[in-house]
Amino acid sequence: ATPMSIMVGVGRGAAAGILIRNAEALERLEKVDTLVVDKTGTLTLGKPTLSAVETLGDLPEDEILRLAASLERGSEHPIATSILAGAQARGVTTASVENFTSPAGKGVSGTVDGRRLLLGNSAFLREAGIDVTAADARADTLREGGATVVLLAVGGSVAGLLAVSDPIKDTTTEALTRLREAGLHIVMLTGDNRRSAAAVAARLGIDAVEAEVLPEDKARIVQRLKAEGRVVAMAGDGINDAPALAAADVGIAMGTGTDIAMESAGVTLVKGDLRGIARARHLSRATMANIR
Numbered sequence: 001a002t003p004m005s006i007m008v009g010v011g012r013g014a015a016a017g018i019l020i021r022n023a024e025a026l027e028r029l030e031k032v033d034t035l036v037v038d039k040t041g042t043l044t045l046g047k048p049t050l051s052a053v054e055t056l057g058d059l060p061e062d063e064i065l066r067l068a069a070s071l072e073r074g075s076e077h078p079i080a081t082s083i084l085a086g087a088q089a090r091g092v093t094t095a096s097v098e099n100f101t102s103p104a105g106k107g108v109s110g111t112v113d114g115r116r117l118l119l120g121n122s123a124f125l126r127e128a129g130i131d132v133t134a135a136d137a138r139a140d141t142l143r144e145g146g147a148t149v150v151l152l153a154v155g156g157s158v159a160g161l162l163a164v165s166d167p168i169k170d171t172t173t174e175a176l177t178r179l180r181e182a183g184l185h186i187v188m189l190t191g192d193n194r195r196s197a198a199a200v201a202a203r204l205g206i207d208a209v210e211a212e213v214l215p216e217d218k219a220r221i222v223q224r225l226k227a228e229g230r231v232v233a234m235a236g237d238g239i240n241d242a243p244a245l246a247a248a249d250v251g252i253a254m255g256t257g258t259d260i261a262m263e264s265a266g267v268t269l270v271k272g273d274l275r276g277i278a279r280a281r282h283l284s285r286a287t288m289a290n291i292r
């Protein structure tokens, strides 16, 4: 590609909120046949709100919320932000936490008022030897609606659950329709529960879903698709997505996401509007046609 035509393409992209960092990304975009897309913060707004707090034992709901919010003070995950905002809205004040940990893709744990607490997905509690059978049955009902549900364990048994709902971006449906029409294979990738993921995917007409994926496995899934001979674009917003963005033929970061994601990607969609992907492919085709 000639430097001049690349410059024109990059300039047109920038005017449309599509920042193209390198010539390679612009050259490869037209060849992309597969889009791997993160759910939270990429397909959805990434600003979930607390939609339910339920007790599954003796503790009142406000106490479930207080303990959960206390733990989440130490986390920057969108789930943490929504639980803290929910607690504040209900006038619930948080307590201090000792022995805090936050294993990525699982949840948070710590000691509050001398009680050992775990808050996170079912697998996280199960790994700690906690029986989640009854809690999961209730949680699954909420997950069918697309909510993300986290369980709170107090002293070794499940005490309650919290559900957070993250709306799909206004622009997502149209963006995916365009890409499907262009013949792209679309794969949704998420650390979230299988049922919540399936509910969101069904709403968007996505039929390939990889759920309950640990952060370190996101890049591996991209590599696997490449090994199958696909030309893969990966769209994501989080720290967790950075290795997968770097592994893809074209990494596409949300400008609304983390700096690390943007540094790992060849393309940034300034406002996180996924319609920019179809647009960027058109730019790529026009640029490359100009050169040929």
Ligand code: ADP
Pocket (backbone or CB within 6 Å): 039, 040, 072, 075, 076, 077, 079, 080, 102, 104, 105, 106, 107, 108, 119, 120, 121, 122, 148, 149, 150, 189, 190, 191, 192, 193, 213, 214, 215, 238, 240
């Ligand atoms: P995503 O791919 O949706 O961004 P993550 O890999 O960050 O998901 O997290 C996967 C799952 O781990 C979440 O759906 C949630 O169940 C649990 N989790 C992660 N961080 C937290 C947290 N701070 N509090 C509660 N649960 C969490």
Ligand code: MG
Pocket (backbone or CB within 6 Å): 038, 039, 040, 041, 042, 236, 237, 238
């Ligand atoms: Mg995300």
